[in-house]
Amino acid sequence: MSKKFISLLLLSQLALASLVQANPSNLNPKLQVFANFLGTWEANFKMMDGNPSVVDVTTWERALNGKAIRTLHSINDGMYGGESLIFWDKAQQKIVFYYFTTADFFTRGHIEIIDDYKFVAYEDVSGSDDGITQVKSTSTLQGKNIVVSTAYLKNSKWTEPEVRTYKPSTKQVKFK
Numbered sequence: 790m791s792k793k794f795i796s797l798l799l800l801s802q803l804a805l806a807s808l809v810q811a812n813p814s815n816l817n818p819k820l821q822v823f824a825n826f827l828g829t830w831e832a833n834f835k836m837m838d839g840n841p842s843v844v845d846v847t848t849w850e851r852a853l854n855g856k857a858i859r860t861l862h863s864i865n866d867g868m869y870g871g872e873s874l875i876f877w878d879k880a881q882q883k884i885v886f887y888y889f890t891t892a893d894f895f896t897r898g899h900i901e902i903i904d905d906y907k908f909v910a911y912e913d914v915s916g917s918d919d920g921i922t923q924v925k926s927t928s929t930l931q932g933k934n935i936v937v938s939t940a941y942l943k944n945s946k947w948t949e950p951e952v953r954t955y956k957p958s959t960k961q962v963k964f965k
Contacts, residue, residue, distance in 0.1 A: 815855040819877035819884060822902050823858050825930050827851065831958035832937075834951075845953070846960045867891075867963040875900065888912065891964065896924065906930040920944040933957060 816824060829848045836843060847862035856876060863870035871890040878885040884900040894916035901909045912924040923942035928935055935955040941948045 816851060816858075817856050817877055820855070820858055820875065822905060822908065823849065823875070825906070826928075826935065827858075829958045829960065829962075830935055830955035831960055832953040832955040834953050844960075845955075846958060846962050847955065848962050861962040863962045863964060867965040870962065870964050886910070892918075894918075898924075903927075 826849045829846065831847075832843075832845045834843055834845070843864055844866075845862055845864050847860060849858060849860050852859035852874065853876075858873075858875040860873040860875070861870070862872075869891055871888055873886050873888040875884060875886040877883075881899070884902070886898055886900065888896040888898075894914060896912040896914045898910055898912035901911070903909060907927065907929045910924075910926045910928070912926075914921050914924060921941045921943045922945075924939060925942075926937055926939040928937045933956070936952065937955065938950045938952045940950045
């Protein structure tokens with residue numbers, strides 16, 4: 790066999806492998822609801838406390854042979870970022886996740902599916918310097934956008950929900 794043929798064969802196998810990996814039908818059936826969230830998204834929003842505007846870029850992807858969803862996100866080109874793994878926990882019989890941040894704290898929680906386009910995440914926060922101990926966020930796929938409403942339990946009091954709209958993006962998640 791010629792080197793050219795072997796190279797073409799290898800390239801075609803790599804292309805096929807990437808298509809199979811990206812195919813939402815290869816997700817655990819319990820995670821199939823997230824298939825429409827796969828991809829890269831971007832939200833631009835102003836901070837309530839008068840700080841400069843924020844650009845949040847997030848990527849949702851199939852992970853661990855479809856047994857998990859991996860999300861990455863970065864704010865303002867890596868000023869802050871985080872990574873999550875979302876998966877079906879057989880013992881708890883629910884979707885759970887862990888979220889790790891560049892700010893030296895992490896969260897763990899569970900997700901309740903409302904319908905094919907909406908879910909609610911409940912998080913317990915460990916190590917936050919801001920006094921945040923819990924987070925509740927509702928994500929809704931609306932047309933080609935994801936609308937996320939988030940409230941924080943901060944110093945034993947829930948904040949007003951912050952609403953952000955994420956649109957499809959070609960930007961990259963960045964970590965410094």
